[in-house]
Amino acid sequence: xxxxxxxxxxxxxxxxxxxxxxxxxxxxxxxxxxxxxxxxxxxxxxxxxxxxxxxxxxxxxxxxxxxxxxxxxxxxxxxxxxxxxxxxxxxxxxxxxxxxxxxxxxxxxxxxxxxxxxxxxxxxxxxxxxxxxxxxxxxxxxxxxxxxxxxxxxxxxxxxxxxxxxxxxxxxxxxxxxxxxxxxxxxxxxxxxxxxxxxxxxxxxxxxxxxxxxxxxxxxxxxxxxxxxxxxxxxxxxxxxxxxxxxxxxxxxxxxxxxxxxxxxxxxxxxxxxxxxxxxxxxxxxxxxxxxxxxxxxxxxxxxxxxxxxxxxxxxxxxxxxxxxxxxxxxxxxxxxxxxxxxxxxxxxxxxxxxxx
Ligand code: PHE
Numbered sequence: 001x002x003x004x005x006x007x008x009x010x011x012x013x014x015x016x017x018x019x020x021x022x023x024x025x026x027x028x029x030x031x032x033x034x035x036x037x038x039x040x041x042x043x044x045x046x047x048x049x050x051x052x053x054x055x056x057x058x059x060x061x062x063x064x065x066x067x068x069x070x071x072x073x074x075x076x077x078x079x080x081x082x083x084x085x086x087x088x089x090x091x092x093x094x095x096x097x098x099x100x101x102x103x104x105x106x107x108x109x110x111x112x113x114x115x116x117x118x119x120x121x122x123x124x125x126x127x128x129x130x131x132x133x134x135x136x137x138x139x140x141x142x143x144x145x146x147x148x149x150x151x152x153x154x155x156x157x158x159x160x161x162x163x164x165x166x167x168x169x170x171x172x173x174x175x176x177x178x179x180x181x182x183x184x185x186x187x188x189x190x191x192x193x194x195x196x197x198x199x200x201x202x203x204x205x206x207x208x209x210x211x212x213x214x215x216x217x218x219x220x221x222x223x224x225x226x227x228x229x230x231x232x233x234x235x236x237x238x239x240x241x242x243x244x245x246x247x248x249x250x251x252x253x254x255x256x257x258x259x260x261x262x263x264x265x266x267x268x269x270x271x272x273x274x275x276x277x278x279x280x281x282x283x284x285x286x287x288x289x290x291x292x293x294x295x296x297x298x299x300x301x302x303x304x305x306x307x308x309x310x311x312x313x314x315x316x317x318x319x320x321x322x323x324x325x326x327x328x329x330x331x332x333x334x335x336x337x338x339x340x341x342x343x344x345x346x347x348x349x350x351x352x353x354x355x356x357x
């Protein structure tokens with residue numbers, strides 16, 4: 001019995017992990033363990049022998065069991081200590097420099113113009129950037145082979161081999177949303193649609209992706225005078241001035257008749273872009289009375305309804321309002337530029353609070 005005790009207490013002391021302890025427990029005090037086998041021998045003993053051996057075996061069993069649980073507790077403690085040592089963290093280290101996001105000038109300008117048009121009764125509509133050829137061109141009275149298609153520097157989507165349908169395009173303007181809105185809601189309509197558009201073009205005032213806001217008003221009694229008033233009110237509110245010098249130029253778009261382009265007076269002196277002064281003009285929008293064919297393509301009767309539409313360059317508006325001379329920098333993602341021209345994230349523009357606080 002002394003041998004058994006020495007053997008198992010020694011093994012327990014040497015055990016390095018819980019699995020090993022369990023194997024020792026089974027071999028020593030399990031149902032078929034050595035102590036149980038010894039207990040079976042009690043039956044063959046004389047009553048006197050049994051009186052001595054019985055309690056001694058029970059004591060041995062208890063002793064092994066308590067050594068096992070003491071060792072188990074010690075192993076658990078050691079494992080926890082080890083983990084705490086590994087997961088140690090110096091909470092006194094200095095934090096990283098605060099990184100604060102900002103609102104991009106295009107997002108800011110979009111929020112501002114949305115607030116202004118909301119006051120004028122226009123709600124926001126949206127359409128896909130990957131557009132069908134029909135919505136981007138045909139429905140807007142730009143049939144295939146029309147020179148306007150070539151002028152737009154369109155990006156065409158890849159077409160699977162053998163597919164002879166016209167390819168989808170990256171929308172070259174927000175005007176397809178005119179058609180989608182007419183299809184969806186019928187007349188009357190008063191919507192704007194701000195969003196990204198694409199053309200293969202790149203210089204100081206052109207980037208392959210840029211932003212427009214389309215406007216569309218359709219009703220039974222709409223004239224060019226309404227268009228002019230809405231645009232003037234919008235421009236004054238956006239630039240936060242009482243008077244802005246606008247130039248309405250007769251123009252041509254296949255989807256409006258008559259059509260006008262609108263320029264705003266500005267100067268580009270010493271790399272500084274300023275609005276309302278100087279001898280330069282920057283074109284900011286195209287507009288006109290919606291062509292009857294376009295109204296019909298949208299599923300509305302052009303003999304009953306007419307309307308005006310406009311498409312404003314949002315990036316150009318932002319350049320003018322915030323004095324940013326190069327459009328390309330808008331999309332370079334240069335953090336220094338974003339910190340300089342960005343806006344505080346929680347200052348949402350609205351007309352009573354002020355637009356560009
Ligand atoms: N879609 C035209 C463009 O991108 C702008 C426009 C919109 C003109 C609506 C007239 C009416 O140049």
